[in-house]
Each structure stands twice: as C-alpha cells, then as structure tokens.
Amino acid sequence: MTATWRTVLAVAWLALLVLAGWLVSQRLEMSGDLRKFMPEPRTPAQKLLIDELGEGPGSRLLLLALSGSDPETLAEQSQALAAALSADGKFEFVANGGDAGLEAIPEQLRPYRYLLSPTLDRQALDAAYLRDQFEQRVQDLGSPAAALVEPLLPADPTLETLKLAESWQPANAPQRLHGTWFDGAGRQALLVAQTSAAGFDPTGQQAAYDAVHGAFAQARGATGTQLTMTGPGAFSVEIGGRTAREAQWIGTVDSIGLILLLLVAYRSWRMPLLGVLPLASAGLAGLGAVALLFQSVHGITVAFGFTLIGVVQDYPIHFFSHQRAGLSPWDNVRALWPTLATGVVATCIAYLTFLFSGVDGLQQLAVFTIAGLGTAALATRFALPALIDPSPRDPARSPGLARLWRAITRLPQPRWPLLALAVACVAVVVLSRGPFWQNDLSKLTPVPADALARDATLRAELGAPDVRHVVVVRGANPDAALRASEALRPALDALVAAGALDGYDLAARYLPSSATQRARQVRLPDAATMRATLDEALAGTPFRADAFEDFLVDVERARRAPPLRPSDLAGTPLQASVEGLLLAGAEQSTALVSLGGLRDVAAVAQVASAHGAELLDMKQASESLVAAYRGRVLAALALAAVLLAATVWLALRTPSRVVRVLVPMALTTLVVLAVLRGLGVELTLFHLVALILAAGLGLDYALFFEHAGDDRDDQLRTLHAVIVCSLMTLLVFSLLALSSIPVLRALGSTVAIGVLSNFVLALLVARHPHAESGTTAPPPGARA
Incomplete structure (x- = not known):
C-alpha cells in the first residue's frame, strides 16, 4: 500500500472519530453526584447521610461574607445583594438578618399566624390582652420603630407576625449591625443563600455561583469590598475550575512531552499521529458505552477513565518498536497479538470485578475501561497495520540500545x-x-x-448547628413526624436549661402539627365574640373603632382554615426551613432535630431514646460507609487477582x-x-x-x-x-x-x-x- 493510500485511510479513521464524538456528545449527560461513588447505605444514619449529600439543604447552602469596607457600606451592600438573589429563581431563600426575618412570612400565610405562634397556648385572645397590646402600640407609634409597626397594625395589632419572625431567627444568630448580620468583630457582613439546585448538580451550582458574583459586582460598585463564598456548591465549582486549569496545563505538557518522546524514539513524524488514533478510539468507545448503559456519566468516571486507558498507548508502541524492514506489519501484529491480548484480557478482568461491587460509579469505571482497552487493542490489531510504514528504522540496530x-x-x-x-x-x-x-x-x-478553614469560620460566625450529631424522629407521614418531634421539645428545653446543649432547631418550630394547629383554632373566638371583644378593648384608646377590620377578617379566616401542611409552604421562604428538617419518604417520614453547642452527647442520646427518637452520629456513619466501600473494592481486587493469575496461566501454561x-x-x-x-x-x-x-x-x-x-x-x-x-x-x-x-x-x-x-x-x-x-x-x- 502506498503512502498516499495510508494517509487517506488515516484521514478516514479520523473523520469517523469526529462523527462518533458528535454522536456520543448528543447522548452524554454528565453528573457530579458523589453518591454514585458510594455503596448502597445500610443503616439509617448512612441513608440519611447519602440523602443529605446530594439533595439535603446542607449540600445547597452557600455562606457569603462581605469585607473590606466600613460597616455601613457593607450593610447596604448586603441588603442589595440579598434583594438581588431573593429575586433570582436559582435560590430558594436568602437571609442576612434584615427586617428580623419578617420576609420569611409572605402575605398569604399571615392570617395563619395564630396557628403557627405559641401565643394562644398560654394566652387567651380576650379584651384584657388586646387592651394591653393597644397600649403598647401607642408607645410603638411614638418610637423609632413606628415605620415598621404602622403598616402591620390594621391586620395585626398584637404584632404576632413580628413575634413569629423573631422566634424563627437562628438560636445562635450572629450580631446585627445596621439591620444586617455581622461577624463578632464587626468587619464582615454575613449572608446565607440556599440554592434551588442540589449540591452535586454541577451545572446548577455553577449557575448559582455565577449569579452570586454577578449580583455582588452590581452591589459593590466602585468600592473595594471583597466577597468570600463557601459551601459544598461553591467548593464543587471552584474545584471544577481548578481541575480544568490543571488538566489543561498537565495535558499540554503531556502532549508536548509525548510527541517529542515519540519523535526521538522513532525518528518519524507519522508515529505520534498514528499512535493517537487507537487512544482516541478507546476514549470514545468508553464514553459511548457508559452513555449507552447508564443514565448519566460521573465526572470522576471520565477523569479516571481517560487516565486508566492511557495504558492503551502501550499497544501501538509495542507494534511500532517491533516493526522492521522485511516484515509485513500484518505478520508483525499477528506475532505480537497473543501477548498483547493476554495483557488486555487480564487488565479487563481486573476491572470486570467492579461490575459486581454494587457501586454505580465503579461499574461505570469498569465499563469505560473495558470498552476502551478492548477497542484500542482491536484497533491496533486490525486497523493500524494498514497505516504504518512497513520499513521503519529497526530499534535492534541502535548502538546505544x-x-x-x-x-x-x-x-x-x-x-x-x-x-x-x-x-x-x-x-x-x-x-x-x-x-x-x-x-x-x-x-x-x-x-x-x-x-x-474559611468554611468552618463562617459557619461558627453564623451560629450553624452541629453537623456531626442530629436527632431523628420518625413517623408514618410528615404530620406524624411533626407531632412526634413536638413531644421532644419540653425535654430538649430542659437539656438547654441544664447546659447539655446551647439550642436546637426542628421543623415543628416553623410548622406545628395539625393537632397543635387545631388546638389553637379552638381558642380563637367566633366572629361575633371577636368583634365584641375588640370593641371592648378599643374603648378609651386613640384608635378608631373601624381601624381593625382586617384583623377581624384574619382571625375568622384562621378559625375556619384547614391546618397548614408542608405542601402549602411551596414558594415561600418557610419551604426551605421545613424541607431541610422534615424528610418525606414513600413509606416513612423523618423529622430532624439539629443541635447547636452539643456538650453532653450521652444525655441527649438518653432523652432521644426515651421519646422514641434516635441520636445519630454522622461522622461515624460516614466512616462506616467508607469502610463498606473499601470492603467492596478489596473483595473485587481479591477476585481480580485470582482471575488475573488464571488468565496468565491459561496463556503461558x-x-x-x-x-x-x-x-x-x-x-x-x-x-x-x-x-x-x-x-x-x-x-x-x-x-x-x-x-x-x-x-x-x-x-x-x-x-x-x-x-x-x-x-x-x-x-x-x-x-x-x-x-x-x-x-x-x-x-x-x-x-x-x-x-x-x-x-x-x-x-x-x-x-x-x-x-x-x-x-x-x-x-x-x-x-x-x-x-x-x-x-x-x-x-x-x-x-x-
């Protein structure tokens, strides 16, 4: 075959690779979900850990800090940034301590305030209580707080909305300066944003990351304010960018080094180019096989896969080094094939065992590698001989060698x-x-x-709860889980009073169970009684008799309304707070109690157990999960070693x-x-x-x-x-x-x-x- 025909065949091969690459890209869907590289969870703690890794609110939380300007400027920029992100659909909620969290209660939920607030558990909505509240409002209207209080008065003279908003503030919330959160030193304005995308959704997190930087650039203006952003999503974006940059320079140096090495080794410009064809074929075959057999391909699979199939470069190199004048390339590759095939089969067997590991990511890696190695070997055996010069320089004639x-x-x-x-x-x-x-x-x-370290510092400043320990309460449905968690509150309050922990948070704090809401409804007076009570309370006050018609309407709506359920919170800031602490499953629901400042683990565990709950150690769960993963891999390796030895024995005998x-x-x-x-x-x-x-x-x-x-x-x-x-x-x-x-x-x-x-x-x-x-x-x- 002439050199021209060999060139034509090489170009045709390359064209087929381009077409195959386009076809694979149409089907390929990348994933960054680390859970694909985790074994199936066995224990409740492991299942909770895996769920939280991918979908839980902790994986979607971004912690932001503004620094480098005076506190007044930082507070203004914090408000501007929070407003911009709150209006962006990429975020479920944004908090910076502004308005004491009043934005957490949207207008459509405010009539339900007496069902959500514990006020009626200890106080009747009678004339004496209302009169006392009206007297306090008169004082409020003459104070600096008048601008905040006055718009609420017609519908909420008891300011129950503000009481709820304040009660929903984090137990260990950071200090507030100029109406926003600041760190203890007063040098950093703090914000928390929860993304709509899951923590290990790389595309969604990249979009949220870019949105934060875009909004910050607008809020910063010409000042020298700096933004610090941490959290799982920010980490995944930054690591992805750094990995891409390192991969670029490593790939560039690799490519230059490999080309130079092949030029020196074979004294021919064709060899480096021809050697790329089996490698490219292997990569596309691996990607295609994984895209065909799996719903999405993990980024780690692609990164590891291309690194692992780098061994396929050895196949054309052995072929090139053994080619010499007087020997047909087809005879050459036929003589090498038994040895080359033995190595390919043995390596594929090692990765074949990963198919039985029960870990999706390892199964993807096995499919990628086996498809790539097999394709490269077959390409070297049946296609490459038609392309090379049959009479190259023979390495055996090298004096130095x-x-x-x-x-x-x-x-x-x-x-x-x-x-x-x-x-x-x-x-x-x-x-x-x-x-x-x-x-x-x-x-x-x-x-x-x-x-x-930066993440830990910001979490401490924001008063984030202990991420290692969590109390788990289970119920047949979300409402049952809420009801069971409510039963824990007196005991947890006692633990706080005793110093066993600083505070706690649970979904029932934001959304009481249906039973609790109905009990509060019973304490609301009917329409006629409420009007008479209001008239009695207004006597002798400076307020007009008809000033609180909206209040009467809200009370009657709350008295007749069905209890609020988690689904009713959709689209509100409360949705994120409740969903993060109330996990609804197909067969069972779980209410989580996050703990802050936990000092006495044994006491909390004892209280939880006495109330049918369980204290989970997430660090122990993660370590047991890694150990289980390692056990699967080691078992696969042991089997691979046996099969590899058997393969070599069958080949050599x-x-x-x-x-x-x-x-x-x-x-x-x-x-x-x-x-x-x-x-x-x-x-x-x-x-x-x-x-x-x-x-x-x-x-x-x-x-x-x-x-x-x-x-x-x-x-x-x-x-x-x-x-x-x-x-x-x-x-x-x-x-x-x-x-x-x-x-x-x-x-x-x-x-x-x-x-x-x-x-x-x-x-x-x-x-x-x-x-x-x-x-x-x-x-x-x-x-x-």
Whole structure:
C-alpha cells in the first residue's frame, strides 16, 4: 500500500472519530453526584447521610461574607445583594438578618399566624390582652420603630407576625449591625443563600455561583469590598475550575512531552499521529458505552477513565518498536497479538470485578475501561497495520540500545534478594505508625484545607448547628413526624436549661402539627365574640373603632382554615426551613432535630431514646460507609487477582513462565504500599484504583519481556518498546503527582512509583538470558 493510500485511510479513521464524538456528545449527560461513588447505605444514619449529600439543604447552602469596607457600606451592600438573589429563581431563600426575618412570612400565610405562634397556648385572645397590646402600640407609634409597626397594625395589632419572625431567627444568630448580620468583630457582613439546585448538580451550582458574583459586582460598585463564598456548591465549582486549569496545563505538557518522546524514539513524524488514533478510539468507545448503559456519566468516571486507558498507548508502541524492514506489519501484529491480548484480557478482568461491587460509579469505571482497552487493542490489531510504514528504522540496530542491553545482561537475575525485598516491604507496611486507611469521607472531595478553614469560620460566625450529631424522629407521614418531634421539645428545653446543649432547631418550630394547629383554632373566638371583644378593648384608646377590620377578617379566616401542611409552604421562604428538617419518604417520614453547642452527647442520646427518637452520629456513619466501600473494592481486587493469575496461566501454561510474569507485578504492589506507608500516607480508594493500574502496567512489561525469549534482536526491540512505554507513563503520572488536587496527586504518585518498580523488576525477573545471534529465536507467534 502506498503512502498516499495510508494517509487517506488515516484521514478516514479520523473523520469517523469526529462523527462518533458528535454522536456520543448528543447522548452524554454528565453528573457530579458523589453518591454514585458510594455503596448502597445500610443503616439509617448512612441513608440519611447519602440523602443529605446530594439533595439535603446542607449540600445547597452557600455562606457569603462581605469585607473590606466600613460597616455601613457593607450593610447596604448586603441588603442589595440579598434583594438581588431573593429575586433570582436559582435560590430558594436568602437571609442576612434584615427586617428580623419578617420576609420569611409572605402575605398569604399571615392570617395563619395564630396557628403557627405559641401565643394562644398560654394566652387567651380576650379584651384584657388586646387592651394591653393597644397600649403598647401607642408607645410603638411614638418610637423609632413606628415605620415598621404602622403598616402591620390594621391586620395585626398584637404584632404576632413580628413575634413569629423573631422566634424563627437562628438560636445562635450572629450580631446585627445596621439591620444586617455581622461577624463578632464587626468587619464582615454575613449572608446565607440556599440554592434551588442540589449540591452535586454541577451545572446548577455553577449557575448559582455565577449569579452570586454577578449580583455582588452590581452591589459593590466602585468600592473595594471583597466577597468570600463557601459551601459544598461553591467548593464543587471552584474545584471544577481548578481541575480544568490543571488538566489543561498537565495535558499540554503531556502532549508536548509525548510527541517529542515519540519523535526521538522513532525518528518519524507519522508515529505520534498514528499512535493517537487507537487512544482516541478507546476514549470514545468508553464514553459511548457508559452513555449507552447508564443514565448519566460521573465526572470522576471520565477523569479516571481517560487516565486508566492511557495504558492503551502501550499497544501501538509495542507494534511500532517491533516493526522492521522485511516484515509485513500484518505478520508483525499477528506475532505480537497473543501477548498483547493476554495483557488486555487480564487488565479487563481486573476491572470486570467492579461490575459486581454494587457501586454505580465503579461499574461505570469498569465499563469505560473495558470498552476502551478492548477497542484500542482491536484497533491496533486490525486497523493500524494498514497505516504504518512497513520499513521503519529497526530499534535492534541502535548502538546505544545495544550497549544498554549489554549492561543490563550483566545484572544478576535474583531470587533470594527478591524474597528479602518482599519481607522488608511487608515489615514496613505492618510496622508503620498511623492509621492504615483513610476513613474520612471528606477526603473523597478534594477541598483544600484553607477553604475548609474559611468554611468552618463562617459557619461558627453564623451560629450553624452541629453537623456531626442530629436527632431523628420518625413517623408514618410528615404530620406524624411533626407531632412526634413536638413531644421532644419540653425535654430538649430542659437539656438547654441544664447546659447539655446551647439550642436546637426542628421543623415543628416553623410548622406545628395539625393537632397543635387545631388546638389553637379552638381558642380563637367566633366572629361575633371577636368583634365584641375588640370593641371592648378599643374603648378609651386613640384608635378608631373601624381601624381593625382586617384583623377581624384574619382571625375568622384562621378559625375556619384547614391546618397548614408542608405542601402549602411551596414558594415561600418557610419551604426551605421545613424541607431541610422534615424528610418525606414513600413509606416513612423523618423529622430532624439539629443541635447547636452539643456538650453532653450521652444525655441527649438518653432523652432521644426515651421519646422514641434516635441520636445519630454522622461522622461515624460516614466512616462506616467508607469502610463498606473499601470492603467492596478489596473483595473485587481479591477476585481480580485470582482471575488475573488464571488468565496468565491459561496463556503461558508453564509454571516458570507464569512466575516470571506474575512476580514483578506482585512485588511492585508491595513496594508501592511500603513506600506510601513509610511516608505516612493513609490509603484511600484512589490509591487502590491506582494500584490496579500499576499492576496492569507491570503485567504488560513482564509479558513482553517474557515474549521476547532469548533472541537478542527481539529483546532489544522489547527493551525499546518498554522504555518508551514506561517513560510516557512516568511523564503523565509524575505530572499528576505534582497536582495541587489530592485525588490526582494520590493517583499520580502511586502509579509513578509503580512504573519505576515494574520496569526494574520486569527487567530483573522476566527477561530471558539472550543468545548472541537471532537464529535461536522461535518463529513468530510460537510464544504467547
């Protein structure tokens, strides 16, 4: 085939990839929901944790701080920012302490104030009470508060609306300066915004993040005010941006380095371009398979998947390094195919076990990797031979490579030193101090320590509740859960009085149960009685007799209205407060009691248990969930190791050959673990995934050294291929190890250590003693 036809075929292949990319993009739906990488929750605490991670109000909360200007300016800007965000549909509610939270009670709910307020539980709505309230209103109208009170008077002479708004303020709310929340030092204006989008909806959170910055730019004007924003959504957006920036520079350096390496290795500009085709085919096949089999593709799957299928670059490199004049490319790839196929099958088996892990994210990763590896191998076997120059430069004729190989052959092939190395590695792993596993769920989300510190500071200033402990009360339906949580209030009040905790919050604080609302309705006078009572109370006051007709209408509406239910709060600020503490399920509803300043865990747990509730430790739940996840992964790895060994045995069928292939991989795993533990690294899921990749690379190196047999020329070509492969892989993962993102750093450092160890051990263990001429080599395809 002429060079022109080879170019035409390469362009046609590239065109097919472009078309396939467009088709995949039409179906591909990305997801950022971390729950896809979590195992199925088993305990109530784990189920609550998983729900809260993705959909709960905590995952949708943005904490904002304005600083850098004088308090008066910051207060004005806080009000402007709150007004702009409140009018934006991307946010369910925005609070900054303004108007004492009066905005939390929209006009349509105000007639229900006597059903929501506890006033009627201890005070009758009689003439004496109303007269006392009217006397207080006269004083209010002569005070600076007149502008706030006067609009409320016709419908609410008792100011029940203001009482409710004040009672709904956070138990440990920050101080108010100039009508808005400020930190303790008075230097930062504080706001809280809850997004409509879930915390791990990257598109929705990005839109909310941009909306905050846009509104802040308008509110700031020409001042030097600065915005600090934290919370799960802000973290996901900022980390996503940082990941994209790092991926861009790492990808750029990788691409330049790989192109230069291939140019130096093969002295041809065609090889780097042709080598990209199987890799691109693998990536598109992986994406297409996941998009076809799953509703959405997790971003971690794509990031890990493209990193893992980077091993497919090895397939064309082995093919290129073994091509030489006088050998048909088809004969060349046919001779390499048994060894290449063995490595592909073994690696795919390792990831196949993830399909049985019960974790959606790992199943996606398995499908992506298997589809990618298989496609790249088949592309190398059946398409690439038609495109390459059949008579390239033969690496076996390189003087420099020959000198290097002679030096390598002088190295002994150790036996007992390998056993000593294994024992030393085990000793380091066992004797290293510190926890072996990292059980902190937050380590799965690579939030920098300084960002976590800022978040903790803002949460403390805003009086946020304890996120570790929560009391859970269950009921057959939302109203039953509300009623059960109301029964807890006297005991919780006693705990606050005793100093066991500073405060608490629950949905019944905003929306009492139907029974409580009906009991308050009974205490409301009928229309005739209410009018007579009002006339009696107004006697002798400066108010006109007809000034409070709206009040009479509201009382009668509240007396006849059906009790408010959670669904009635839709579209109001109260919706967010109630939904965050009342979880309605298909079979059971759960009311949450958040705790602030918890000091006596045992006392709270005892009170909860005595009232049919439960105190959950969310930290313990997260750690048990991570442990369960790790158990699934380790079980999959154990099965993978057995199947991998079986695959190599079926391919080689000789004990000595099987040992030469498996020993470097097994020892490398121990070496990597020893290095990480010796450096005090606590192992995470990402280290385990990286170990699988390192094992797959080691298996490939050893298989090809074993495949070369004792033929000197084949050994030189294999050495050339493995050097190029290992340098490419080392470049990619060394750059990842330099990343500021802990996940990428863990992946990169683990594989980089594994590549170095695999290369050295495969050379020492898997290579055959060579013959001085190539005549003793078995015919192509005779070795697996």
